[in-house]
Amino acid sequence: MNGTVGIGFRRDLANEIINGNINPGFIEFAPENWMEMGGYWGKVRRKAAEQYPVTCHGLSLSLGSPEELDWNFIEQLKKFLDENNVRIYSEHLSYTKSANAHLYDLLPIPFREDAIQHVAERIRKVQDYLERPIAIENVSYYTPVAAEMDEATFVKSILEEAGCQLLLDVNNVYVNAFNHGYDAKEFISKLPLNKVAYIHMAGHEQVESDLIIDTHSEAIIDPVYKLFEWTIGQMKPVPVLLERDFNFPEIPEMNREMDQLQNIIYKHWEVNHEAKA
Amino acid sequence: MKLKPETVRIQHNFATYCRSGISKSIPGTRQNRIHHYRRLVFNVVKSTMKQAFPITHHLLGTKEWDELIHNFFEEHDCQAPQIWKLPYELLEYAEEISLAEKLNRPYLNDLLLFEWTEIEVHTMPDEEKPEFCPTGQMLEDPLVMNPEYRLIRLDYPVHIYSASEVTAKKGNYFVLVFRDLESGKVNFMNLSVLHAYLFEKAAIDEKNLLESIEEAAEIFHINNWKQLLKNSLKLFHEFKRQKALLGFKNYSCS
Numbered sequence: 149m150n151g152t153v154g155i156g157f158r159r160d161l162a163n164e165i166i167n168g169n170i171n172p173g174f175i176e177f178a179p180e181n182w183m184e185m186g187g188y189w190g191k192v193r194r195k196a197a198e199q200y201p202v203t204c205h206g207l208s209l210s211l212g213s214p215e216e217l218d219w220n221f222i223e224q225l226k227k228f229l230d231e232n233n234v235r236i237y238s239e240h241l242s243y244t245k246s247a248n249a250h251l252y253d254l255l256p257i258p259f260r261e262d263a264i265q266h267v268a269e270r271i272r273k274v275q276d277y278l279e280r281p282i283a284i285e286n287v288s289y290y291t292p293v294a295a296e297m298d299e300a301t302f303v304k305s306i307l308e309e310a311g312c313q314l315l316l317d318v319n320n321v322y323v324n325a326f327n328h329g330y331d332a333k334e335f336i337s338k339l340p341l342n343k344v345a346y347i348h349m350a351g352h353e354q355v356e357s358d359l360i361i362d363t364h365s366e367a368i369i370d371p372v373y374k375l376f377e378w379t380i381g382q383m384k385p386v387p388v389l390l391e392r393d394f395n396f397p398e399i400p401e402m403n404r405e406m407d408q409l410q411n412i413i414y415k416h417w418e419v420n421h422e423a424k425a
Numbered sequence: 426m427k428l429k430p431e432t433v434r435i436q437h438n439f440a441t442y443c444r445s446g447i448s449k450s451i452p453g454t455r456q457n458r459i460h461h462y463r464r465l466v467f468n469v470v471k472s473t474m475k476q477a478f479p480i481t482h483h484l485l486g487t488k489e490w491d492e493l494i495h496n497f498f499e500e501h502d503c504q505a506p507q508i509w510k511l512p513y514e515l516l517e518y519a520e521e522i523s524l525a526e527k528l529n530r531p532y533l534n535d536l537l538l539f540e541w542t543e544i545e546v547h548t549m550p551d552e553e554k555p556e557f558c559p560t561g562q563m564l565e566d567p568l569v570m571n572p573e574y575r576l577i578r579l580d581y582p583v584h585i586y587s588a589s590e591v592t593a594k595k596g597n598y599f600v601l602v603f604r605d606l607e608s609g610k611v612n613f614m615n616l617s618v619l620h621a622y623l624f625e626k627a628a629i630d631e632k633n634l635l636e637s638i639e640e641a642a643e644i645f646h647i648n649n650w651k652q653l654l655k656n657s658l659k660l661f662h663e664f665k666r667q668k669a670l671l672g673f674k675n676y677s678c679s
Contacts (some may be wrong), residue, residue, distance in 0.1 A: 180507045186551035187573070188609025208506035214426070214433040221506045246440030249502035252473075252511075253466040255439060258432055258453075265427040291458035293451060294435045361461065 149174045149201050149235060149346075151385040151419025153409045156205070156364075160396050162192050166199065169399050172406065174201040174235070176389050180208050183228040193232075203236040203346065203387065204229060205315070208250065209274065211284065212243035212257035212267050217274065226278050236345050236387070238283035238315040241267070241303065256289035259302040268309030275312060283313035283345035288323045288352075288362035299324065300338035313345035318376045319368070319391075323352055323360045332375055341383040349376055349409060350391040364393035368405060377412050385417040443467075445499045469508070470498050477512035478540045481533070484588050489528065493519075509548065516541050532581035532591045539583050539600065542575050546602045547611045549573065554606060561673025563661055564635040569671045570628040570664070574603035576621060584613060603669050612667055619645055620660050627661075627670070634661060 152173025157165060164170045175196055182193045196202075208221065229237055242254035257263050275282055286303055295302075307314055316339070325332035351366030368390075380388075390406055413419060426433075438449040442459065443466045451459070471494050475482050482490050494515075501518045505511050516537045519525070525533035557569035579598040581591040599621035601614040616624065619641060626637035638657050647653050664670035 181509065183507065184550055185509075185548050187547055187549065187604055189548065190551055191609065212436075214428055214436050218506060243436065243440075247437050247502070248504075249440070249444065250504065250506060250508075251440055251443055251466050252469045252503070252508050253443075253462070255436075255443065255462065258435055260429075260432055262427055262429045262432050266432075269427060290461050291455040292453055293439060294432070294453040355461075359458065359461070361465070 149203075149387040151413050151417045152387055153406045153413070154200075154203065154387055154389045155402070155406065156389065156391045156393070157193075157196055158393060158396075159189070159192075161392075161402070162196065164399055164402075166192065166195055170402055170406070172200065172390075174203060174387060174389075176203045176205050176391075177232065177234075178207050179204045179225055179228045180206065183224055197232045202232045202234050203389070204232070204234045204238070205285075205348075205389075206237065206239040207252075208244055209239045210243045210245040210250075211239055211241065211270050211274075212255075212263065213245045214243075214266075215245050215248065217270060218245075219277075222274060222277055229278065229280070236283055236313075237278065237280060238285055238313075238345065240287050241284045241306065242287045242289075254287050256287070256291070256293050257302075258293045259295040259297050259299060261296065264302065264305045264309055268306050271306070271310035271312050275310075281311075281313050281345070283315040284310075285315040285317050285348065286320050286324075287317070288320045288327075288360075290327060290359065290361070292328070298330075299328075300335050304339060307340055307343055312343075314339065314343045315346055315348060316341075316344045316379070317348040317350070318379055319348065319350040319352060319372050320362060322372045322375055323362050326360050327358070333378060336375075336379055336382070341379075344383055344386055346387040346389060347376070347379070348389050348391055364391045365395040367397070367401070368408075373408065373412065376409070377416065380413065380416045385413075385419055388413060467495070467498065470494060470503075470511070473508050473511055474515055477544055478515070478537060480540060480583075481536050484530070484536070485528075493524070496522075509544070512541050512544060530588070531595075532583055532588065535579040535581045536583045536588075538577060539579065542577050542600075542602045543611055543613075546573065546575055546604050547609070549604075555671065557672030558675040558678035559672045560678070561675040563658060563665075563673075564638075565633055566673040566675045567631055567633050568627045568661070569674055570624070571603050571606060571669050571671055572628075573606065574601060574628070574669065576601050576616075576625065578621075582615075585615060601669060603667075605668055606671070612669070614663075614667065614669065619647075623657060623660065624664070624669075634658075 154174035155172040157175040157177050240254050244251055321332050350364045351368050352360050353363040354360045388409055438451050442448050443463045474494050497515055497518050519537055525531050552572035555569050577600050580595055582594055582598045584600050599616040601616055604611055623637055
């Protein structure tokens with residue numbers, strides 16, 4: 149999969165991907181949206197997994213949560229990862245559960261030393277149970293919360309403490325750099341790029357003069373392509389994923405975005421132009 | 426746990442604000458930004474519920490619906506890691522707070538159950554497909570029913586009549602909700618108490634239809650045997666046509 153462009157497997161795109169109208173190098177499931185699901189969507193998921201290499205990007209593990217880990221959920225997750233021959237499993241560096249309640253969105257973890265130790269320990273426990281590494285994603289955030297250090301230090305420290313991999317979301321770096329006034333390239337330079345397992349690319353929406361929300365509902369903008377091009381010039385080939393969750397464009401437009409990513413990859417990484425997997 | 430109590434409190438306060446809108450002291454945040462989190466979090470839940478309960482949403486209208494979802498999300502601790510399972514928790518919450526009585530819509534719990542059951546049957550894990558013969562003796566051979574079903578009982582016939590009509594029709598209604606094993610499409614059949622009894626007998630017990638009809642005649646005090654037999658056969662042929670009945674345990678066809 150290294151050097152290929154994949155796509156987030158969403159229901160709106162499922163038939164186009166299975167029919168080959170969109171032909172990614174790999175697909176990514178959000179396991180929570182597919183696990184324990186039979187019937188029509190179960191068949192669709194199995195068919196897609198037979199056709200394409202699969203990665204998984206979790207939503208509800210809530211690595212940054214003060215709550216206990218949900219071992220029933222993790223057990224189901226392990227079954228799903230094994231059944232679908234998942235090559236890479238990633239989760240967000242955020243929390244989605246607090247005070248015994250799920251919130252179904254990514255809340256920002258305070259950038260603090262105790263949070264580093266707490267999150268790293270949880271990542272290690274889950275990695276041990278799943279018997280596979282987790283790649284953690286740098287998330288978009290719209291306000292810092294009680295921060296005692298900068299984001300790059302926080303992310304880097306967790307990677308070191310947990311011995312996990314990084315899912316580098318280049319769009320999130322752009323969004324955070326814009327929202328919090330830092331230099332995106334400088335941020336990326338501080339990260340251990342040898343630990344990047346794969347890259348996410350997506351579009352976003354600017355809702356205020358000084359605020360971008362990471363919506364995955366728009367096309368990737370040129371400055372994010374440029375940041376991507378610069379980033380991959382710094383590192384070895386990994387898989388690259390296009391995320392689109394809402395406001396889906398026509399299929400040729402989706403393919404054009406994937407082609408644009410692939411062409412940038414060809415410029416910087418020596419990858420087999422024919423290889424899809 | 427390696428988190429300091431202060432960090433735990435900060436995280437809880439942030440999450441509580443997202444659920445309730447009640448702002449507690451959260452140090453080091455940008456006040457003009459945190460409302461976006463509440464908006465984003467709530468929109469995810471609201472859109473999931475609207476998609477799951479389109480009829481209830483339409484009936485209640487925006488104001489009552491939004492109030493329901495706001496209260497649900499604030500008062501109820503959502504337990505499902507998978508958001509597509511969350512609508513079931515709204516159904517439970519509505520029963521807990523006696524929503525139907527509060528809103529003077531006595532049929533509301535039934536409507537929520539009916540809408541949820543369609544989702545549940547559409548998405549529930551696959552059952553192992555049983556072996557069966559496509560042809561057999563309807564009365565004598567044990568029947569192989571479609572294992573992917575739910576049989577629900579309702580006080581109000583929300584599956585047949587509109588909201589303005591159902592309140593006057595309180596009774597004892599059964600709906601068989603089942604999934605076509607090939608297409609995954611969800612189908613519905615309105616059943617009487619007697620027919621629901623016969624379906625469950627066929628689905629759960631090993632008895633053949635004739636034995637079940639004989640039992641039903643006794644339990645339901647039905648004297649017109651000929652009519653009962655005729656109606657039951659008609660029902661099970663309809664089950665077969667709609668694939669709620671898959672076939673027969675008739676080993677001669679293997």
